[in-house]
Amino acid sequence: MLKFRMRIKRLQEKQKNEKKNTSDLSxxxxxxxxxxxxxxxxxxxxxxxxxxxxxxxxxxxxNLPVSSDLQHLIDFHWPFASTVYNALPVLFLMQVxxxxxxxxxxxxxxxxxFFGVLWFFKRFPKPGALSSTLFIDARWKGVVPKAWYSKxxxxxxxxxxxxxxxxxxxxCGLAVPTTVVKEEFESDxxxxxxxxxxxDPSVQKLAFLPARFKAxxxxxxxxxxxxxxxxxxxxxxxxxxIGFSEIQSSYQMSExxxxxxxxxxxxxxxxxxxxxxxxxxxxxxVREVKEEKEITWRxxxxxxxxxxxxxPTEQDVxxxxxxxxxxxxxxxxxxxxxxxxxxxxxxxx
Numbered sequence: 001m002l003k004f005r006m007r008i009k010r011l012q013e014k015q016k017n018e019k020k021n022t023s024d025l026s027x028x029x030x031x032x033x034x035x036x037x038x039x040x041x042x043x044x045x046x047x048x049x050x051x052x053x054x055x056x057x058x059x060x061x062x063n064l065p066v067s068s069d070l071q072h073l074i075d076f077h078w079p080f081a082s083t084v085y086n087a088l089p090v091l092f093l094m095q096v097x098x099x100x101x102x103x104x105x106x107x108x109x110x111x112x113x114f115f116g117v118l119w120f121f122k123r124f125p126k127p128g129a130l131s132s133t134l135f136i137d138a139r140w141k142g143v144v145p146k147a148w149y150s151k152x153x154x155x156x157x158x159x160x161x162x163x164x165x166x167x168x169x170x171x172c173g174l175a176v177p178t179t180v181v182k183e184e185f186e187s188d189x190x191x192x193x194x195x196x197x198x199x200d201p202s203v204q205k206l207a208f209l210p211a212r213f214k215a216x217x218x219x220x221x222x223x224x225x226x227x228x229x230x231x232x233x234x235x236x237x238x239x240x241x242i243g244f245s246e247i248q249s250s251y252q253m254s255e256x257x258x259x260x261x262x263x264x265x266x267x268x269x270x271x272x273x274x275x276x277x278x279x280x281x282x283x284x285x286v287r288e289v290k291e292e293k294e295i296t297w298r299x300x301x302x303x304x305x306x307x308x309x310x311x312p313t314e315q316d317v318x319x320x321x322x323x324x325x326x327x328x329x330x331x332x333x334x335x336x337x338x339x340x341x342x343x344x345x346x347x348x349x
Contacts, residue, residue, distance in 0.1 A: 064095045064104070076212065077179065079244055080262045081111075082271040087297055088135060090269075093120040102132045109155070110136045114265040114323055117143045127151045137268035141312040142320030149311045157269070158295060159277050159303040161288040164254040168204045169196060170247070171239070172272050173261030175211040175227045181263055183326050189234055191284050192259040196235070207231075207239045208247060209261075247272075253281030260284065265327065277303035 066074075070092055074081040084090070088109035093116040095101070102108060110117070117140045126147040136144070138154035171192070173179075196203070209231075211224050250256070258276040260283060273283050278300035282288075286303075289295060295304035 063089060064091050064101060067095070070094050077174065077262075077267060080174070080267055080270040080272055084111075084269060084271055084274045085299075086269075087299075092116060096120065096124075099124055099128060099130050102130055102134075105132060107133050108135065109269070110134055111267060111269040113137070113263065113268045114140055114143070114327070118324070121145055121148065135307065137264075138308065139264065139268065140320070142316035142318070144312055153307055153309045156287065156306045156308075157273065157277065157303065158287050158289050158306055159282065160292065160295075161290050162254065162280070162282065162302075164280070166199055166203060166257045166282070167255040168206060169199070169257045169259060170206040170208060170242070171231065171235075171259045171261060172208045172247075175209050175224050177223045179263050179266060180223075180227065180261075181265060181327065184263055184265065185230075185261060188259070188261050188284065189230070193234055195257070195259075195284055205235060205239045206242050208242055208244060247275070251279060253279040256281045258283040265323070274299075274303075 073092075073094070086109045088107045089105045090109045090111060093110060093112045112120070117136055121143055125145050130151060133151055133153055134148075135153050135155045138156045141154055144152050169192075209228070253276055256276065258272065258281055260270070260273055262270055262272070273286065276283055277286065280302045289306075292298065294306065296307040298304040
């Protein structure tokens with residue numbers, strides 16, 4: 001277990017009594033325990049409290065009830081959809097079948113990718129008298145209707161810039177047809193290839209790429225082979241296959257880089273990205289910032305979130321239309337383990 005000599009301010013009040021100010025984004029997450037908390041023993045050592053697995057606020061975090069449909073989806077997308085601590089109450093939009101449920105909190109952090117965000121705003125094109133604020137992934141700004149502009153803010157996960165030498169690269173994803181969009185998969189591999197070209201050739205390549213062989217009604221064996229072969233064609237076969245327990249037990253990841261192949265259109269706020277960032281790792285596609293002041297909410301010692309409230313631009317809307325066109329021509333969503341009513345995202349608005 002890592003040991004740190006740092007002082008951290010004591011908490012001023014419990015999370016359940018903490019009031020959020022929607023007009024001041026910098027107030028969100030103030031006073032939170034970060035990746036570690038200093039409890040010095042007689043020898044001057046400090047005890048580590050892990051942000052991702054044992055955050056002191058995690059058990060007290062307020063969330064909406066989880067239906068059996070949602071739990072099935074979370075289990076199917078394990079470990080990417082596993083619980084992640086956040087300063088705001090967290091939800092999947094599938095939980096919101098009535099806008100009145102959102103009145104339980106003034107702020108909500110949305111974990112959904114493109115699918116969930118599109119479904120939600122098609123179901124609720126206007127916020128009505130809702131006073132709560134939703135925080136959604138900034139990549140999906142173009143989905144937000146104008147009627148919702150004043151009720152939606154946007155988040156981007158970032159990490160503090162690092163100069164650590166990368167010695168290991170881990171490829172993670174689910175080898176399942178319903179969780180892979182071909183164009184997105186190829187783009188992720190292109191980014192990883194570009195990143196690896198700048199590293200020492202001796203860097204170790206690891207892989208955590210579980211499959212769900214009985215997840216769909218279709219025979220997906222051909223897809224599984226193509227998924228693995230495509231990675232091998234680009235990066236060779238010199239991979240060490242690891243299990244999830246090996247990832248979980250790596251408490252210091254400053255020399256590890258994550259290539260996350262899980263689809264962002266399914267899930268924007270995924271567990272593995274937060275796990276690697278909170279322990280000092282780097283992640284393909286996650287922007288690095290030089291100074292802490294650029295981060296709105298400092299989630300751990302190494303990463304945080306940038307919150308913004310700027311309305312979507314024409315470019316954002318165009319990006320949304322292009323993404324939707326790609327998805328409607330993809331088989332990604334056909335056998336998703338979500339209820340039939342949720343598939344309404346794909347019908348014309």
